Amino acid sequence: MCGRYTNTLKREDLARIFPEAAHLADATGCERFNIAPTQDVLAVVERKGERRMGPLRWGLVPFWAKDVKIGAKMVNARAETLDSKPAFRDLVAQARSRCLVVADGYYEWLRPEDPKAPKVPVHMALAGRRPFAFAGLWTWWRPPEGGERLATCTIVTTRANAEVAHVHDRMPVMLCDDDSRDAWLDPANDAAALAPLLEPLAAGLLTVTPANPCVNSHVNDGPECLEAPDAPLTLL
DNA sequence: CCAGACGTTGTT
DNA sequence: GTCTGG
DNA sequence: CCAGACGTTGTT
DNA sequence: GTCTGG
Numbered sequence: 065m066c067g068r069y070t071n072t073l074k075r076e077d078l079a080r081i082f083p084e085a086a087h088l089a090d091a092t093g094c095e096r097f098n099i100a101p102t103q104d105v106l107a108v109v110e111r112k113g114e115r116r117m118g119p120l121r122w123g124l125v126p127f128w129a130k131d132v133k134i135g136a137k138m139v140n141a142r143a144e145t146l147d148s149k150p151a152f153r154d155l156v157a158q159a160r161s162r163c164l165v166v167a168d169g170y171y172e173w174l175r176p177e178d179p180k181a182p183k184v185p186v187h188m189a190l191a192g193r194r195p196f197a198f199a200g201l202w203t204w205w206r207p208p209e210g211g212e213r214l215a216t217c218t219i220v221t222t223r224a225n226a227e228v229a230h231v232h233d234r235m236p237v238m239l240c241d242d243d244s245r246d247a248w249l250d251p252a253n254d255a256a257a258l259a260p261l262l263e264p265l266a267a268g269l270l271t272v273t274p275a276n277p278c279v280n281s282h283v284n285d286g287p288e289c290l291e292a293p294d295a296p297l298t299l300l
Numbered sequence: 301c302c303a304g305a306c307g308t309t310g311t312t
Numbered sequence: 313g314t315c316t317g318g
Numbered sequence: 319c320c321a322g323a324c325g326t327t328g329t330t
Numbered sequence: 331g332t333c334t335g336g
Contacts, residue, residue, distance in 0.1 A: 065309060067319025100319070100336050122336095126306070128313045136334065137307045139319080150306050150314060173319070175310085183320085221308080234309075280320055282336050 065140055066198065066219050066236035068279070069170035070187070070290070071096045071106055073195060081195045082166060084108055084117035092119045093166070097289040100282035101139045107200060107217055108164040110249045120163065124218035125205040126151045132207065135216055141201060143222040143237060143262035147255055152218070155201040156258070159251035164197035164239065165219055171275060172231045185275040187290055188228060190240065199237035199248050199261060225264035231272060238265045 071078075075094050079085040085094075085106075093099075093106025104119035123135030141152045155161035169189035176184065190196060202217035220237040228235055239245045244261055247253055274292035278284040 065319075067309085069319095102334095102336050124307090126313085128306085133334070134306080136336090140308055142308070152307090154313085171319070179311090185319095218307090232309090282320075 065172075065221050065232065065234045066170050067101060067139060068282070069099050069167050069198075069236075070189075071099060071167050071195070072193065072287075072290075073168060078166070078195055082108065082117065082197075084115050085166075088117055096285060097287055098171075098279050098282055098285040099167075102136060103282075105217065106166045107202065108166065108197070108245075108249075109160070109162075109202060110251075111160060115249070117166070120165075120200075120202050120215050120217040122165075122219075123216060124151065124155075124201060124203060125214060125216045127203055127205055129205060130208055132205070132214065138216075138218050140221045140236075141218045143199075143220050146220065146262070152201055155203055157255065159249060159253070161201055161203055162248055163200040163202045163217055164245055164248065165200040165217060166195060167198055168193045168195045170198075170236060171279060172228075174231060182277065183280075185277060185279045186231060186272050187275040188231075188235075188270050188272055190269055191271065194240075196238050196240040197245050197248075199239055220262060222262055223264050225267050225270075227267045227270050228272060235264060237262050240265065240269065 075085050075091050101123045105122045107120045108117045124138035125135040146152050146156045169187050173183040199220040200217045204213050206213045221234045224233050224235045276291050279289040
């Protein structure tokens with residue numbers, strides 16, 4: 065699954081892979097080492113054929129929701145059931161509700177055999193920690209009591225590939241090249257055309273490395289999150 | 301008909 | 313809003 | 319995902 | 331144990 069992730073590059077470095085980053089109003093969502101649900105994340109959406117990069121709140125709040133709290137449960141959306149779930153079905157069908165959630169890695173927590181021992185965080189990334197995108201869905205929500213409308217998003221998950229199956233049986237849908245990212249946002253693509261994008265990443269691309277236990281707490285959001293502790297990691 | 305859910309993961 | 317369950 | 323809270327009344 | 335908050 066995907067409940068915590070990284071987007072560590074500065075705006076200008078990120079722009080080498082995502083040109084839209086060069087036009088960001090501010091650096092919100094960049095240089096992040098511990099991105100957690102309900103926070104603003106950096107995403108790319110397309111409207112009227114033009115791509116915009118900006119912040120979305122992680123945890124999808126459907127437009128019909130009476131309470132913003134539902135968003136905390138809508139952090140992920142299973143690819144296998146996307147077309148049938150009331151909260152997501154209408155979104156995946158419309159290109160304007162699909163988005164790219166910009167990232168350069170994500171965390172999982174390994175459970176030791178001894179259930180009383182602490183879980184061990186690990187970080188998954190491409191070679192050179194190259195940035196990529198999670199397949200995402202987003203929508204607007206207007207609080208019933210009035211006030212500012214809120215743009216929220218969720219990250220699509222799928223089966224784990226062979227490489228990370230020993231870590232967890234699910235993984236986020238990763239769009240690692242321009243073609244797949246273009247296809248996810250393309251209004252011409254229907255559910256059948258999108259299906260091949262929602263498969264696990266090909267093996268051989270992701271590296272699993274130990275992360276620092278300080279990542280457990282979302283208040284820690286610096287480079288130290290990716291610095292492995294000295295103790296040998298027996299679970300990898 | 302109305303009421304209530306609408307989500308995923310991990311663990312037992 | 314829309315579907316499921318009763 | 320993990321961390322942290324989890325409650326009400328009455329009084330200052 | 332379970333929910334909320336980040």
